[in-house]
Amino acid sequence: MSRYDRYVLSQYLLFFGFFALILVAVFWINRAVSLFDWLIGDGQSVLAFLEISALSLPNLVRMVLPLAAFAATVWVTNRLNSESELTVLRATGSSPWQLARPAMVFGLLSAAMMSALSLFLLPASLAQMQFREAELSRSVSAKLLNAGNFLHPSAGITFFIGSIEPDGTLQNVFLTDQRDPSVEITYTSDRAYLVREDDEAHLILVDGLAQRKEAHNDRLSTTAFSDFSYPLGDLSPARAAGARPLRNIPTLDLLRERASITEEEGHSAGAQAEELHLRFARAAVTFAVVMIGVSTLLMGGFSRFGIWKQVLGAFVLLILIEGMRGVVADPVRENAAMWPLIYLPATLGVMISVLFLHLATRPQALMRLTRRKTQETDA
Incomplete structure (x- = not known):
């Protein structure tokens, strides 16, 4: 890895940590207000509040991680472009693929973090939080x-x-x-x-x-x-029994015990397939949004007016990818054999980023395409 790659990667990680901290804090404060009112109002200790808050953090991080990775990618790439660093590197012969190499590494690191969260930490934390909330609800002393x-x-x-x-x-x-x-x-x-x-x-x-x-x-x-x-049985409800929520079931159980989960807990094969592959697809989507961010901005050259059009286009593509994730889930729940649809948003995002990087390597073709669209609009 070159010095440029290490420098840009460090900037990605720095701003990723910053945006993740801000987003997690915003979501956590919103959650903590109702949680504090429930626990402290029912006589629980501050330690119980801190424990439930800590158990909810993996889910919060899972929600904000793709957004933080995308924001860091767009922010750093836009800053490198506005300070003419990308322009200098292009002038020295660096291709868009070389300029996007730190983002690829950053995307893989972000995907690895998302994999650890989705596959292991999130199911364990949700199961433990459900157990502790049931215990707190049963607490007569509280x-x-x-x-x-x-x-x-x-x-x-x-x-x-x-x-x-x-x-x-x-x-x-x-x-x-x-x-x-x-x-x-x-x-x-x-x-x-x-x-x-x-x-x-x-x-x-x-x-x-x-x-x-x-x-x-x-x-x-x-x-x-x-x-x-x-x-006091009516005042101290017993811990809820029955089927575990799919999000709380460990990934290894979804891989090896699908038949028993369907028989004992009533979750259909389609619902299990959707949950299992969604855990893997989250990592792929995280990598895809990083690549969309960097590839879209690399299509624009240096301009005194900035590259706000590319930034806006990157956000539109992010919304498109996130919207598709909700659309493809329903068919998989109805038919487990359609599980490849879960990976469609990530695949589409990677394909778009590859296309944009290919166009960025051919600026003349991109300029002709832009000029043609402008002429058609004027006509």
């Missing part, structure tokens, strides 16, 4: 053990604790159950304990009073008790 506030852990339930002793004893407990429209039951007690038997939580009320009010006749009956067990 929903109930908050002294001094009226809480509504479930629809129709109002819960209040006066104070919590260091040994875990709940003092001055108030609980109203209005889930049944025909009956309202209110429990009050001096002391209570939160216990768990197997996988079900119970609230043990001591020295309390139960008041039962029937809506149809406004009759109120009261019962004093020395101890009473109130099941």
